[in-house]
Amino acid sequence: MDEIKSIEQRINEIKETVGSGRAISALSGGVDSSACTILAHRAIGSNLKSVFIDDGLMREKEPEQVREIFRDLGIEVDIIDTQDEFFQALKGKIDPEEKRKAFRSTFYTIFGREVLKSEAKFLVQGTIAADILETKGGIKTQHNILEQIGIDPEKGFGFKVVEPVKDLFKPQVREVAKELGLPEMIYGRMPFPGPGLATRVVGEVTPERVSLVRKATQIVEEEIESLKPFQAFAVLLSDKGTGVEEGKRKFGEIVIVRSVESKDAMTAEPTQVPWEILMKISKRMTGEIPEVVRVAYEITPKPPATIEYV
Secondary structure (H helix, E strand, C coil): CCCCCCHHHHHHHHHHHHCCCCEEEECCCCHHHHHHHHHHHHHHHHHEEEEEEECCCCCCCHHHHHHHHHHHCCCCEEEEECHHHHHHHHCCCCCHHHHHHHHHHHHHHHHHHHHHHHCCCEEECCCCHHHHHHHHCCCCCCCCCCCCCCCCHHHHHCCEEECCCCCCCHHHHHHHHHHCCCCHHHHCCCCCCCCHHHHHECCCCCHHHHHHHHHHHHHHHHHHHHHCCCEEEEEEEEEEEEEEECCEEEEEEEEEEEEEECCCCCCEEECCCCHHHHHHHHHHHHHHCCCEEEEEECCCCECCCCCCCC
């Protein structure tokens, strides 16, 4: 492997940092947090508590899938239902940065609460190099880069943060995850943002709008899977458009489909998706999601755009 430190070095660093103390892992099911959870489990064993915060902003059936995968790996995961808290925090917020701040504050408040229950003094999270560079560069504020946004987790929440793969980019993290024995559905899955589907709803984030974009994203992932893009998803716009249903005008939702190719998430180019796949995505969305009347494909590279919309 080409990463700066070996897996054994990473495990030993966690051992040295945590010692005989307890740690809690912020597990989302993505490759970054999954790799970090396995590393921490190998380092400190039963002194690690793994928690999945069900914020209501994840993929379809994500909490149950994560619990099953990690149970097979010998790690029990506690699923904490906090959907009401997140949607309340996001209520009425339109500005992307305000939404990210609301998510971040809620996320760490909840984890601070879980840390107190567990008596853990360390939080293991899947920060990677791209998160740090984008926050430092002012591209967008990643929710997990606390030192860059003026949060001291030890003073504010009572724990220290452990970031075992923060020097790696996504392809390198995938290599680590594969070598650790994680299944392909984890190490090979497309990136998913920390704030989840909140970053794929333009405008206010509500349970109804998240449910819609969740269905749309599932369709995109299913239909585009054969192309193996770096990242592909759906975005729900705040504007609406006019459609036709049973010979009558219908005012409904507009969904953007985005698929990109990238090596490190710092730059990206749009995927050249075959026309027949785009048409199938469009027909499925307008047929299976009654609220959707228009589907468009996004072709802007990064830069000038970011990969995610919000």
